[in-house]
Amino acid sequence: MKPIREQIKDKPWLGWAIFLVTIVAVFLLGLLASSVMERRAEAVFAYTPKVQHEPTEPRNEVWGQNFPKEYQSYMKTKDTTFASKYNGAAMIDMLEVDPRLVVLWAGYGFAKDYNQGRGHMYAVEDIHNTLRTGAPSDEKKSPMPNTCWTCKSPDVPRLMAEMGPAEFYKGTWEQKGPEVMNAIGCADCHDSKTMNLKITRPALVEAFERMGKDINEASHQEMRSLVCAQCHVEYYFDKKSHPGSPYLTFPWDKGMSVEAMEEYYDEIEFSDWTHKLSRAPMLKAQHPGYEVYLTGVHAKRGVSCADCHMPYKSEGGVKFTDHHIQSPLNNVANSCQVCHREETASLVQDVYERQDRIIENRDKLEELIVRMHVEAKTAWDLGATEEQMKGILTDIRHAQWRWDYAAASHGGSFHSPVETGRVISTGITVAQEGRIKLARLLADLGHNEEVPYPDIATKAKAQEFIGLPVEKLQSEKNEFLKNVLPQWKEEGKKREAGYTVSMK
Numbered sequence: 001m002k003p004i005r006e007q008i009k010d011k012p013w014l015g016w017a018i019f020l021v022t023i024v025a026v027f028l029l030g031l032l033a034s035s036v037m038e039r040r041a042e043a044v045f046a047y048t049p050k051v052q053h054e055p056t057e058p059r060n061e062v063w064g065q066n067f068p069k070e071y072q073s074y075m076k077t078k079d080t081t082f083a084s085k086y087n088g089a090a091m092i093d094m095l096e097v098d099p100r101l102v103v104l105w106a107g108y109g110f111a112k113d114y115n116q117g118r119g120h121m122y123a124v125e126d127i128h129n130t131l132r133t134g135a136p137s138d139e140k141k142s143p144m145p146n147t148c149w150t151c152k153s154p155d156v157p158r159l160m161a162e163m164g165p166a167e168f169y170k171g172t173w174e175q176k177g178p179e180v181m182n183a184i185g186c187a188d189c190h191d192s193k194t195m196n197l198k199i200t201r202p203a204l205v206e207a208f209e210r211m212g213k214d215i216n217e218a219s220h221q222e223m224r225s226l227v228c229a230q231c232h233v234e235y236y237f238d239k240k241s242h243p244g245s246p247y248l249t250f251p252w253d254k255g256m257s258v259e260a261m262e263e264y265y266d267e268i269e270f271s272d273w274t275h276k277l278s279r280a281p282m283l284k285a286q287h288p289g290y291e292v293y294l295t296g297v298h299a300k301r302g303v304s305c306a307d308c309h310m311p312y313k314s315e316g317g318v319k320f321t322d323h324h325i326q327s328p329l330n331n332v333a334n335s336c337q338v339c340h341r342e343e344t345a346s347l348v349q350d351v352y353e354r355q356d357r358i359i360e361n362r363d364k365l366e367e368l369i370v371r372m373h374v375e376a377k378t379a380w381d382l383g384a385t386e387e388q389m390k391g392i393l394t395d396i397r398h399a400q401w402r403w404d405y406a407a408a409s410h411g412g413s414f415h416s417p418v419e420t421g422r423v424i425s426t427g428i429t430v431a432q433e434g435r436i437k438l439a440r441l442l443a444d445l446g447h448n449e450e451v452p453y454p455d456i457a458t459k460a461k462a463q464e465f466i467g468l469p470v471e472k473l474q475s476e477k478n479e480f481l482k483n484v485l486p487q488w489k490e491e492g493k494k495r496e497a498g499y500t501v502s503m504k
């Protein structure tokens with residue numbers, strides 16, 4: 001080939017063509033560079049504080065001005081449209097889905113109403129609405145203590161900073177009503193100065209201390225689960241350690257397994273309530289989600305809650321943590337497929353298969369425990385003595401504790417299917433042993449036939465069976481929502497208007 005200089009001499013238009021192509025290329029390169037710079041500027045912009053607020057600022061929208069991407073994605077926890085086979089973002093009336101629960105919780109608040117959780121942004125609204133918190137008014141108190149607010153709001157760390165945790169827990173639920181306004185948020189998990197993850201709930205720190213561990217030594221990856229373990233855990237209200245204050249405590253001193261916590265509760269003779277039918281001293285498992293997760297293969301391989309429920313996301317060239325905390329099945333590409341190469345449908349199927357298998361036996365265990373409560377009631381009615389009932393009531397307590405530990409560890413049948421299955425089968429064993437004792441006792445008392453299974457086909461029928469005046473409770477609640485709640489909100493707004501927020 002001839003040198004380019006000579007080619008241009010032969011065909012002068014070629015020179016112009018090269019010149020034009022070069023200009024276009026330079027122009028495009030310039031555009032690209034400027035777009036990259038702009039994105040960079042955006043990234044820096046997103047992390048340059050625009051406002052300065054107090055460290056205890058509870059309002060997500062104030063923090064959100066400094067971190068719009070995290071804030072906007074967090075606000076998506078308001079979206080209730082996604083539904084998976086058993087879970088999802090919508091509220092599900094679990095007593096309607098499974099009326100056996102009404103009988104299992106007879107005599108306790110959960111028999112009044114129990115919904116499967118929604119997104120974090122509903123935490124305060126849902127605790128206002130549930131029948132469990134009652135309908136406090138000028139004349140009447142709530143049946144629940146202030147401790148119930150603990151896992152609902154970033155107003156909690158603010159109040160604890162003002163008065164200390166023991167004082168915060170004191171008194172009944174309505175007393176802190178006007179103080180707790182904001183749904184779970186930034187100040188629950190972050191330090192406002194550094195934005196590092198932070199444990200804001202003393203119960204978790206204290207549980208670690210009693211186990212001889214220092215939570216400040218947790219690794220960054222562990223912190224990505226421990227922030228969730230502030231709330232998604234088993235707990236109880238200790239009425240002895242701080243007189244006058246139902247002190248939030250995690251029962252982990254002997255370990256986190258279903259047996260270790262059972263032994264802990266038995267030793268201190270703790271019970272949440274006395275069952276209305278069987279009179280057994282019952283335990284209500286809260287939601288040992290973290291404890292069960294720890295026994296699963298993902299935890300063993302160092303996968304954190306945030307890896308699946310808060311995966312990274314890219315927008316406009318900026319990588320950030322997606323704060324839309326939800327079922328990972330609504331986001332398989334960013335959560336599971338970061339590590340697994342399988343198709344979405346196959347990963348979802350993996351989850352459903354584990355859930356189906358666990359639920360099959362969980363439902364059998366529920367039926368056995370319903371039978372135990374009804375049979376125990378029959379025995380009492382026939383004149384059984386405390387002495388005769390003692391061992392049976394312990395079996396009922398233990399069987400139901402095991403069922404609840406498995407059922408209430410939300411996500412447990414995927415987080416750790418083997419452990420969840422094991423816990424349910426130990427529950428079935430305990431229930432069977434208890435029912436043999438019951439059959440013998442009933443025969444001794446002259447009742448030698450099957451105690452009929454109650455007609456509890458719907459929530460309404462089950463609530464009628466245990467004698468719960470739901471309509472009255474609901475109309476009182478409506479009064480509360482209409483008359484008392486607006487006053488709380490007004491008081492809250494006034495207080496918040498006084499917080500210092502300055503532009504940077």
Ligand code: HEC
Nearest residue numbers: 088089117118119122123126151188227228231305309326
């Ligand atoms: C301050 C307490 C608190 C902390 C911290 C917390 N949660 Fe929650 N979480 C809740 C409560 C309360 C609900 C139920 C809200 C409702 O139903 O109104 C909930 C609901 C959920 C749900 C169900 C949402 C849905 O759409 O079905 C998931 C999933 C969840 N949390 C995961 C997490 C993860 C992961 C973390 C840690 C990164 C975490 N949570 C930290 C209290 C907390």
Ligand code: HEC
Nearest residue numbers: 060063064067070071074185186189195224227306320321
């Ligand atoms: C339930 C706990 C939780 C809540 C509530 C929460 N975050 Fe986060 N946040 C996390 C976790 C976990 C990470 C990942 C941190 C890491 O790995 O270092 C994170 C990371 C961040 C980061 C670091 C940059 C990034 O995107 O990774 C910022 C900024 C942030 N969050 C802002 C917020 C803001 C603003 C809010 C309130 C609207 C908020 N967070 C609410 C748990 C939470």
Ligand code: HEC
Nearest residue numbers: 297298301303307308328335336338339340347348350351
């Ligand atoms: C950060 C990486 C990571 C993420 C994210 C992740 N996994 Fe895994 N997964 C693993 C590892 C590691 C194992 C263990 C496999 C091994 O060690 O051979 C595992 C094991 C499994 C198993 C087999 C274990 C069992 O319980 O039977 C299933 C099923 C599974 N993952 C599904 C999922 C699904 C569904 C998601 C999304 C919701 C997901 N994984 C998210 C890393 C991950």
Ligand code: HEC
Nearest residue numbers: 084087088228232290293298303304305308327329410411
């Ligand atoms: C390997 C991925 C993975 C890890 C790690 C993980 N989860 Fe999950 N989680 C899931 C999947 C999958 C489901 C089932 C979702 C469904 O059925 O829609 C689930 C369900 C849940 C639910 C019930 C959600 C609902 O819609 O009601 C909660 C709450 C939850 N997880 C919290 C946590 C917490 C807290 C941790 C850490 C202690 C954690 N998860 C760790 C994948 C994970």
